[in-house]
Amino acid sequence: MGEKANLTSETEGQSPRLKFVPQAQIQRVLQAELKPLDRAAILADLFRINALYMISQAGSGHIGSSFSCLDILTYLWTIEMKHPNRPEESEFDLFFSSKGHDSPAVYAAMTGLGRLDFELIHELRRLGGLPGHPDVSTPGIVTNTGSLGMGVAKARGMIIAARLNKKKARAFVITGDGELQEGQIWESLQPTANGGFGEITLIVDHNKIQSDTWVKDVSDLGDLEAKFRAFGWETARCDGHDFAQIEAVFTRFRGITNKPKVLIADTRKGQGVSFMQMLTTTEDGTYYKFHSGAPSHMHYAEAFEELETSLRGKMQTGGAQALSAALDFSEADQRPRPAPQNPQKLIAAYGDELVRLAAKHPELVALDADLVLDTGLIPFSRQYPERFIECGIAEQDMVSTAGGLALMGKLPIVHSFACFLSTRPNEQIYNNATEKTKIIYVGSLAGLLPAGPGHSHQSVRDISCLGAVPGLTLIEPCNEQETRLALRWAVEESKESVYIRLVSIPSETPFELPADYALVPGRGVTLRPGRDALVFAYGPTMLAPACRAAEALAGENVSVQVVNFPWLNRVDTHWLKSALDGIATVLILDDHLRDQGLGEKLTAALAEQGLADGRRIVRKGLTDTPLCGRNDEILAHYRFDPASLAEDIKRAISGASGNAI
Numbered sequence: 001m002g003e004k005a006n007l008t009s010e011t012e013g014q015s016p017r018l019k020f021v022p023q024a025q026i027q028r029v030l031q032a033e034l035k036p037l038d039r040a041a042i043l044a045d046l047f048r049i050n051a052l053y054m055i056s057q058a059g060s061g062h063i064g065s066s067f068s069c070l071d072i073l074t075y076l077w078t079i080e081m082k083h084p085n086r087p088e089e090s091e092f093d094l095f096f097s098s099k100g101h102d103s104p105a106v107y108a109a110m111t112g113l114g115r116l117d118f119e120l121i122h123e124l125r126r127l128g129g130l131p132g133h134p135d136v137s138t139p140g141i142v143t144n145t146g147s148l149g150m151g152v153a154k155a156r157g158m159i160i161a162a163r164l165n166k167k168k169a170r171a172f173v174i175t176g177d178g179e180l181q182e183g184q185i186w187e188s189l190q191p192t193a194n195g196g197f198g199e200i201t202l203i204v205d206h207n208k209i210q211s212d213t214w215v216k217d218v219s220d221l222g223d224l225e226a227k228f229r230a231f232g233w234e235t236a237r238c239d240g241h242d243f244a245q246i247e248a249v250f251t252r253f254r255g256i257t258n259k260p261k262v263l264i265a266d267t268r269k270g271q272g273v274s275f276m277q278m279l280t281t282t283e284d285g286t287y288y289k290f291h292s293g294a295p296s297h298m299h300y301a302e303a304f305e306e307l308e309t310s311l312r313g314k315m316q317t318g319g320a321q322a323l324s325a326a327l328d329f330s331e332a333d334q335r336p337r338p339a340p341q342n343p344q345k346l347i348a349a350y351g352d353e354l355v356r357l358a359a360k361h362p363e364l365v366a367l368d369a370d371l372v373l374d375t376g377l378i379p380f381s382r383q384y385p386e387r388f389i390e391c392g393i394a395e396q397d398m399v400s401t402a403g404g405l406a407l408m409g410k411l412p413i414v415h416s417f418a419c420f421l422s423t424r425p426n427e428q429i430y431n432n433a434t435e436k437t438k439i440i441y442v443g444s445l446a447g448l449l450p451a452g453p454g455h456s457h458q459s460v461r462d463i464s465c466l467g468a469v470p471g472l473t474l475i476e477p478c479n480e481q482e483t484r485l486a487l488r489w490a491v492e493e494s495k496e497s498v499y500i501r502l503v504s505i506p507s508e509t510p511f512e513l514p515a516d517y518a519l520v521p522g523r524g525v526t527l528r529p530g531r532d533a534l535v536f537a538y539g540p541t542m543l544a545p546a547c548r549a550a551e552a553l554a555g556e557n558v559s560v561q562v563v564n565f566p567w568l569n570r571v572d573t574h575w576l577k578s579a580l581d582g583i584a585t586v587l588i589l590d591d592h593l594r595d596q597g598l599g600e601k602l603t604a605a606l607a608e609q610g611l612a613d614g615r616r617i618v619r620k621g622l623t624d625t626p627l628c629g630r631n632d633e634i635l636a637h638y639r640f641d642p643a644s645l646a647e648d649i650k651r652a653i654s655g656a657s658g659n660a661i
Helices: 023-031 036-058 063-078 103-112 118-123 151-164 183-194 215-219 224-230 243-254 297-317 321-326 346-360 378-383 395-407 426-434 462-466 480-492 539-554 573-579 598-608 631-637 642-654
Strands: 017-020 092-097 169-176 200-206 234-239 261-266 279-282 285-288 330-333 364-368 388-390 411-417 440-444 472-475 497-501 525-528 533-537 560-564 585-593 616-622
Touching: 017 036, 023 036, 023 103, 023 321, 036 063, 036 103, 036 118, 036 243, 036 297, 063 092, 063 103, 063 169, 063 200, 063 243, 092 151, 103 118, 151 169, 151 183, 151 200, 224 234, 224 261, 234 243, 243 261, 285 378, 297 321, 346 364, 346 378, 346 480, 364 378, 364 395, 378 388, 395 411, 395 426, 426 462, 440 480, 462 472, 462 497, 462 585, 472 480, 480 497, 525 539, 533 539, 533 642, 539 560, 539 585, 539 642, 573 598, 585 598, 585 642, 598 616, 616 642
Parallel strands: 092 169, 169 200, 200 261, 234 261, 364 388, 364 411, 411 440, 440 497, 472 497, 533 560, 533 585, 585 616
Antiparallel strands: 017 330, 279 285, 525 560
């Protein structure tokens, strides 16, 4: 679930040459005279090497859960889904991963087996390449995943459609064990059994580690076999890395056609690389280091060496000595990844300020949704363990728990990724609001960036989802200073509930707030004066290029005022009127979909106050599902880079653009 900062340090020195298995080598294994299970074991390690390459080249991805499921995945695609004794001579098979974090594994197998253009292994998380989480825009991907818990229901819908079309089909779905904390999974089990959906096989990648730590320490799953049986599913369990055991289960499953099946596959996160299978103890505690991100140069080299040794060993024992002797790898330079200079780290500032405030406010309680490494809550959890609640991957439960705490006089701070916090428990947030209690919600990983994970994790609709909740003020700080001020204001000054929207990635901020700056609801602050146009923006992702664009335009004698407006659903109309004095052109930048974002809020306020007449007002934001790619190329694609913004500002001043760009 988490999207940690890259594990690779940008200052480690010379980047290594990255190695991958070329398609010709994979074809030799596919064409060799080998026993099917031996071939599958060899292919799985070939695919691990290529998944390692893809994640290292991209600079991010989910290694642990990719490696844990690759043996199951390889068995499905090379044996089970090609088996001549498929039940009722099924006309076609469907496969997808519900967890979605294992997309590098899926892509490595698809490219290796010729289901995707092999050259795409170089384009993971790049614009026009392979998305960070599965997307139907990629050939062979049947459904979008990455938002957890939807897999069984999606599969049931597909099989219902096949039945209606008089087609015989099977669906194989992989889910994570941490994913089983999502309530929708359990909602979907009973109707799938009631409908006799024997076409569906669920495989639980039971690697026992979720984003940060052991599943049993977050929300113990108990007796999984008994639970699935109680729902009416045929249940089996085996070592998910033992191909003979895997085959035995699927051989039995082929004979069961009257009810859905589930294989609980005991796997190891990071399988194939010893140090990726363990939790790591640091000064921050004991956590799993390889859920997301990219390995360091040292870890890459060590992982490759282990995988190559394993691969050659399997070739030797599998009767493929000639393949081992001829095994060769292709190499590619690791692409440089732009790193921000002197970045502001809003999450760290938030976490530090939270600890400070907790010392003064014993009523403060923090709740987390299996993202403690990403949300800045480790210092709080260490300092105040009795006031820290790890809720697991269960956002609705977490928000309702916060509601109960608030009703009993506590001040809950609820933190998750913005894309999940604003949507999954939206009804629970509204319910809490109707009780007139005060709760602080913190949604990180907010906005267009980072763009690498893809649209399931790019939160560009949370303002619209939460902006109309009664008694909920939305605010997005632009730097560390304003992050501290926002949290302090939410805890100590606001009478209402607050949603703080945080950018997670380290961000360059070529601006400073005034030394005496204080947050006043509905009011912004000028970061750069100007007379020809006024640009409203919020957060570092939009304010940084806006300030740079204004600086560039100053060299062309175009004077642009840039205003930081952190209030996403509150407008002080008196302040707004004074801020617009003498300004004829206004641009509003949204790190969000253009509709229902700050642009609409400000435009409505201008219209209601009669301030729109005679002014050109331009709203700029996204108009469709955001694309995946490297951060700089995505900003340029959407014309949020400084050069494009400068052009759009000049177009607006000249009257060449409409009211939305």
